[in-house]
Amino acid sequence: MPSIDIGKGLQALDYKKILSDSIALAKNEAGSSFNKLKPFAEHQFQQFAEDALFLANLKLKKTIDDEELKSRIQLQKLALQNVLLAIKGIGLVTAQNIVNGVLAIVATAVKGAIKVALPIS
Amino acid sequence: MKNRIVVALLMPLLLVACFTVKFITGYDEVLDQTVNRMKTDFNVHFIKLARTIQDSDPNNQKFENFLDYYDHLQADLITIKARTSVLDGKAKIVKDQVEKLDSSFQVFITMHKRGIPDRQGDDHHTDQNAINSSFDAIIILQESLKTTGKPN
Numbered sequence: 468m469p470s471i472d473i474g475k476g477l478q479a480l481d482y483k484k485i486l487s488d489s490i491a492l493a494k495n496e497a498g499s500s501f502n503k504l505k506p507f508a509e510h511q512f513q514q515f516a517e518d519a520l521f522l523a524n525l526k527l528k529k530t531i532d533d534e535e536l537k538s539r540i541q542l543q544k545l546a547l548q549n550v551l552l553a554i555k556g557i558g559l560v561t562a563q564n565i566v567n568g569v570l571a572i573v574a575t576a577v578k579g580a581i582k583v584a585l586p587i588s
Numbered sequence: 589m590k591n592r593i594v595v596a597l598l599m600p601l602l603l604v605a606c607f608t609v610k611f612i613t614g615y616d617e618v619l620d621q622t623v624n625r626m627k628t629d630f631n632v633h634f635i636k637l638a639r640t641i642q643d644s645d646p647n648n649q650k651f652e653n654f655l656d657y658y659d660h661l662q663a664d665l666i667t668i669k670a671r672t673s674v675l676d677g678k679a680k681i682v683k684d685q686v687e688k689l690d691s692s693f694q695v696f697i698t699m700h701k702r703g704i705p706d707r708q709g710d711d712h713h714t715d716q717n718a719i720n721s722s723f724d725a726i727i728i729l730q731e732s733l734k735t736t737g738k739p740n
Contacts, residue, residue, distance in 0.1 A: 500732070507728055511721055518714035525710060538699045539714060542692055546721035549688045553725035556681040557732045559612040564735060567608045 479580040485572055492568040500561040504554060511550045518543055613679035615733040619668055619686075623730070626664050627723040633657045634716045641704050642711060651701045658697060665690050685729065689722045 522539050525531045531539070574585040633654065640649035651658075669690060672683045696715060704712065 503728070503732070507724070511724075514717055514721070518717055521714055530707065530710060534702075535699070538695055539718075541695050542715055542718040545688045545692045545695070546718035546725075549685050549692075549722040549725035552681050552685050552688070553729040556612060556685075556729040559681070560729075560732045560735065563609060563611040570608060 480576050485576050488572045489569045492572065493565045496561055496565050496568065500557055504557055508550070508554060511547070515543060515547050610678060612733070613675055613682055615730060616671070616675075616682070619671055619682070620727065620730040622664060622668055623689075623723060623726050626661070626668075627720065627727070629657070629660065629664075630719060630723070631716070633661075634712075637700075637704075638711045638713075638716075641706055642708070644706060646706055649704050649706070651697075651703075654700070661693060665693060682726075682729065685722075685726045689719075689726065692719050692722050 519540070522531070522536060522543075526533075526536045578584050637649060637654065640653075668686050672679060672686045675683065696719065699715075
């Protein structure tokens with residue numbers, strides 16, 4: 468089995484490439500998530516504002532009573548909470564994809580430099 | 589000497605690199621498909637219900653006339669709650685989303701049981717929007733979870 472000079476191998480690692488590839492991956496991943504989330508969040512927040520105003524008007528005109536207003540606002544609140552949970556979840560997915568993507572970049576560079584395959588699945 | 593410093597600096601990174609990280613649960617195809625179907629079923633139901641509250645018949649919107657839909661809805665809610673209840677701690681957000689959807693429907697059902705009068709100018713579209721938002725929130729997160737572990 469041929470011996471590996473880790474010192475030489477590490478010197479062979481292209482740190483600049485690892486860094487630039489990692490930054491490019493993070494930018495792409497974050498940008499993709501933002502592009503997905505922005506229209507969704509904007510639409511949901513605008514709709515929530517319009518619907519809350521619509522319900523307030525119904526109450527003002529005495530079309531609906533306190534009990535009905537309470538139930539219908541409760542529906543709006545639950546929907547908004549669900550939207551915020553989605554945004555939080557997508558943020559986690561984005562962070563996870565960036566971390567795992569960077570790990571894969573490092574693993575590829577290490578394999579190229581010192582011929583060791585890191586167990587990244 | 590220089591090599592030793594480089595090794596010392598790089599070692600933690602190499603150790604971390606031996607694992608992939610997991611911050612959130614994976615994609616659930618059954619949940620995704622069930623929620624998409626529930627959204628369609630709900631909107632068909634709502635269109636029928638909205639028609640009855642915009643006419644002059646005060647009886648056709650009664651809860652009892654829509655029991656078939658609500659029976660199926662309750663069965664679907666039981667299914668998705670049971671499915672998410674066995675997921676691990678990384679699925680907390682998905683579990684919370686399903687619970688919020690369930691709570692939304694319990695509010696809606698209580699409101700319908702109490703009675704929805706015929707009323708021009710109020711077709712209850714705000715309620716439809718709210719429940720659709722809850723569906724969409726679950727669906728968009730599931731779509732995002734499809735990319736878990738692989739960058740876009």
